[in-house]
Amino acid sequence: MRVDTGPDGRAGDTAVRAVNALTARWAQALHEGTVFSAPGVWPLLAFLADGAAGPARAELAGALGVPAEQAAGAARGLLAELASVAGLDAALGLWTHHALALREEWRAGLPAGTHGVFGDDLVTAQERLDAWAAERTGGLVERMPVTLTRDARMVLATALALRTEWRQPFTERPLRPGAGPWQGRTLRGLHRRSVRPDRVGVTGTPDGFVTALTVPGDNGVDVHLVLGEERMTPGQVLAAGVAVVERGLPLTGGGALPHGHVGPGLHVEQQPATAPEPRTLDVTTVAYEVRADHDLLALPGLFGLTTATDTDGGHFPGVSPYPTRAARPGSVPDRRAARPVNTTRPQSRDASRGGPGPPRTGHRPHRPHGSVTCITPRLQISSSTTKRVCK
DSSP, rough: OOBBBBBTTOOOOHHHHHHHHHHHHHHOOSSEEEEHHHHHHHHHHHHHHOOOOHOOOOHHHHHHTOOOHHHHHHHHHHHHHTTTSTTTTEEEEEETTTOOOOHHHHHSSOTTOOOOEESHHHHHHHHHHHHHHHHHTSSSSOOOOOOOOTOOEEEEEEEEOOOOOBOOEEEEEOOOSSTTTTTOOOEEHHHHHEEEEGEEEEEEEEEEEEEEEEBBTTEEEEEEEEEEETOHHHHHHHHHHHHTTTTOOOOOEEGGOOEEEEEEEEEEEEESSOOOOOOOOEEEEEEEEEEEEEGGSSSSSHTTTTGGTTSSSSSSSSTTOOOOOSSSEEEEEEEEEEEEEEEOOOOOOOOOOEEEEEEEEEOOSSSOOOOEEEEEEEEEEEEEEOOOOOO
């Protein structure tokens, strides 16, 4: 039995750990607000590794975290698992120029129905690619992030679109931060109160402390919103979020935290109450949108593409007898719209009467945040940091 997929053909623990590891390494390379999806890139690299030879094959295997001979099977298992998730649309597409011959063994290893052919009419071919991208993402991605040229011979692409509804809805209200880079702006705030203080917690990393909040969706998808100390980089915060999701970092839940300022933007206090009440967690967030294009060749070492772009020879003899290499159209766009960012705050209470009430946990980050979206409980679908919020 292969180690890359489970008995049902879905991604096994080895593949899931490899994808999550790529997420963590990608996060560490970030220096500004963005959104990215390692599960969207990983299958592409896996199928390329399956047809690669020499140093290019070794580099791709290193980036994938699995042996090249197991990569295609692991990619098929991953795509099958993604396709089984409620609210997630996932697809792989391959288009080749009619003059490019493919190795049948390699082509047969792709999921059924993924291969199309284009000719010299680049306008029509581009329209087909754009239509595929829009159709497979429900319009979230309007066009394929590849512009076909006369030299193009093959396009290999994945499309992912994830939708979820919050299990506990938010109430919209204006929000005007009193500190931080958003100070003085009126933002579209979202608020909710729950009796689940352990949805928020604090962990320590070598780079600083991080606060994490879990926002469950209604279809098995969890969004983990993370905030680090001001000196931390976006990559450090996201890497911590990845480790929290994988339970690689111990997280102290809100119910076990002492009173006072206990983490980045996190405050626990006890307020007067006229009757016994459970401990509560008050969350105020801002709606935000993140868009990004990623040129994979800008980080060739991360994705195992250093040798694959060399023009001295063909690096994918298992794909085609025609000498092929990785070219510039290797960008992956991710778009996320109206997603809440973690900002929570305590609610005011009348202090003139009543005895001590239960502890109340509040979280007030007034700077950009990060998020890690995962399929409960294993695979991390996307990660982001944001600077653009919705007014």
